[in-house]
Amino acid sequence: MNAADPLVRHSPDSLDALYTAHLAEQQRRTEHALQRGGFDALLIASGVEKFAFLDDRPYVFQPNPHFKLWVPLVRQTDSWLVIRPGHRPRLVYCQPEDYWHVPPAAPSGFWVEHFELIVVRKPADALPYLQLPGRLAIVGEADAALGDIVPNNPPEVLNPLHFARAAKTGYELLRLREASALGAKAHLASQRAFREGLSEAGIHNAYLAACGFAERDLPYGNIVALNEHAAVLHYQYQDQQAPAQSLSLLVDAGAHSCGYASDITRTTGNGDASFQALIDAMEAAQLRLVDQVRAGVDYRDIHLASHREIAGVLRQLGIVRMDEEAMVAQRVTATFLPHGIGHLLGLQVHDIGGFMAGEDGGAIAKPEGHPYLRLTRVLQAGMVVTIEPGLYFIPMLLDQLRATPASSQVDWALVKHLSAFGGVRIEDDVACRAEGAPENLTRDAFDALDALDGIGAQG
Structure with a gap:
């Protein structure tokens, strides 16, 4: 929505304050869920583009809702979030060099300063930034897998996150x-x-x-x-x-x-x-x-x-x-x-x-x-x-x-x-x-x- 729209009554300062509090609450919920499940970090795939059977025509992309809970991004494929207790959230942002389609714009806006931002040009380039020590909860569809980073969607982590998400910040x-x-x-x-x-x-x-x-x-x-x-x-x-x-x-x-x-x-x-x-x-x-x-x-x-x-x-x-x-x-x-x-x-x-x-x-x-x-x-x-x-x-x-x-x-x-x-x-x-x-x-x-x-x- 355009911030110039007369129906939008928030100031940039109030938006930033609300978003900062929102991220703090998501961090708290995630650390709680990881502790309950015995995991060390949460990896969230934004999702990949899907194509019609025997065709090169893509379906409309639908991002992983866990991904857009953290960042106001709804079109970014092949990107990842890394959430760890005690750490700033990491966003691995895929911005391919492409002349067939318009690539995603460079990350900008009120939300960027809250993340450790890593820009990659190819989906596979995200892998080194996802390979962390410890037990990983990896949330996404099966086709988001990269090397040994394979979505496992552990219910012991997802259940508390889904239950808490009903209450909005x-x-x-x-x-x-x-x-x-x-x-x-x-x-x-x-x-x-x-x-x-x-x-x-x-x-x-x-x-x-x-x-x-x-x-x-x-x-x-x-x-x-x-x-x-x-x-x-x-x-x-x-x-x-x-x-x-x-x-x-x-x-x-x-x-x-x-x-x-x-x-x-x-x-x-x-x-x-x-x-x-x-x-x-x-x-x-x-x-x-x-x-x-x-x-x-x-x-x-x-x-x-x-x-x-x-x-x-x-x-x-x-x-x-x-x-x-x-x-x-x-x-x-x-x-x-x-x-x-x-x-x-x-x-x-x-x-x-x-x-x-x-x-x-x-x-x-x-x-x-x-x-x-x-x-x-x-x-x-x-x-x-x-x-x-x-x-x-x-x-x-x-x-x-x-x-x-x-x-x-x-x-x-x-x-x-x-x-x-x-x-x-x-x-x-x-x-x-x-x-x-x-x-x-x-x-x-x-x-x-x-x-x-x-x-x-x-x-």
Whole structure:
């Protein structure tokens, strides 16, 4: 993200202070993990470029998240970090001499002074700087191996690192706020494109232009769904032609800042009263669920609460005429909300460690009958999670509902009408605080944009 962007409110001094504290915390966590596992040093591979089978066309590079936890680098292949107790972290930075492609720029910026920096021209040149005495924990994919430096990914080191990573440092929260600001800006552009009648592909392009990303830079593939496509949870296509009538738009898309992702979903209607009533009811339900993101709360309870909220919406709008508790007990709500309420967010869109019972690993079970929930831990300060309830009209699930006794309590005419709109999902990125109400990164980003628009209008 451009530091000149008016949504970025940190000074260089505050950024450096936050980053310094962030590195100190990562050093502390790593030394703790190494001691627990009986290792002397941690080596982290950034990763290597991968190619399509029988082809010389590369896939989009995805860096090792352990690597970008330490350095704000997301495109650097064949580089390494060396973390040792009591030592400054070493970065072996591969900057090849290349006239076929643009090589990585020389290392620069606020972060460089914190590292012992070694620049190499070929991947194999990194090897002498990685061959250390003692027992080495080497984190990376198998194809990152160099000579006798072969990734072993020891769980006794990775487990405590993954468990701790759920709680974000101040520096990480800053980056996540920046990612939310970019994502919110792009979502507003996508909504304008919808109102102009553009196709899914056109709306997607408007999103990219607004956040200044190429498609390869996105943290995940954008979901841009018009009309009934919104009922496909991970709709993966983008039609080039606009439908005859654009009834609804669901966009699930994010951005990133220095490798930290946002994950935002908004649903927009075309003025139909019944669909707008559904959006409004889901908006209110979503905000009530967001308010439950507090330290000490079991995230599974928020998920179960989401089904009670969906039951309330179904009853309020007359879609299902049943007692709300009965709807949940008979799994009627699962017809309309078949996914989990959310997940951890950070260096990965679905950040690792969501099921971990503790530093030693283990898993906290999902609630019975809810197989798609991605987070089962008790919330603690610093965790950033998504809260993304949805209510969809999915043909195959509706057909299953028709075959149950509850079918007689469904207003199928209203379901038919709303099915043309696909469904509603609203998703915010939410940070858990030590005390009090959570920080809603997504809503804060949209509010900041509204305030800028107001200033512009006054000017």
